[in-house]
């Protein structure tokens with residue numbers, strides 16, 4: 001397996017851990033407990049910024065190389081990009097409802113839980129699709145030279161697109177969150 005795909009799979013695994021934490025928090029909330037706003041805000045920081053800065057740029061580069069190697073995959077590229085857009089849309093709804101609840105507006109717990117779960121379900125579905133279709137197709141279509149180009153860009157500290165430093169910071173933040181969740 002390419003190192004790049006291994007990194008993307010690890011990103012997915014780390015996002016899944018946070019989704020599981022969120023699910024526990026929602027169940028707690030629906031059982032009548034107050035929301036842990038700080039925990040949700042910190043998870044939201046991760047779910048908003050990590051994919052945008054560190055994960056999607058890598059996937060976009062793979063998709064572009066796939067389109068060069070196999071133009072028939074162009075519609076596929078558009079599908080994945082549309083799914084990333086939909087994720088952002090659902091995350092924005094989650095953030096809006098959460099901010100309303102936090103500011104003291106009367107929000108029915110089931111409404112907030114529904115908005116958070118819509119985003120989570122779509123993200124899980126999307127990651128599953130990438131893992132079962134996109135990544136295997138990339139491994140089949142791309143040559144070693146393509147992976148070398150992608151890795152070189154990912155490792156270039158001066159590259160304005162790849163958030164190498166952000167990746168390190170979010171890795172640390174993830175560890176803090178997991179330690180927190182285990183307490």
Ligand SMILES: [Fe+2]
Nearest residue numbers: 055059127130
């Ligand atoms: Fe992904």
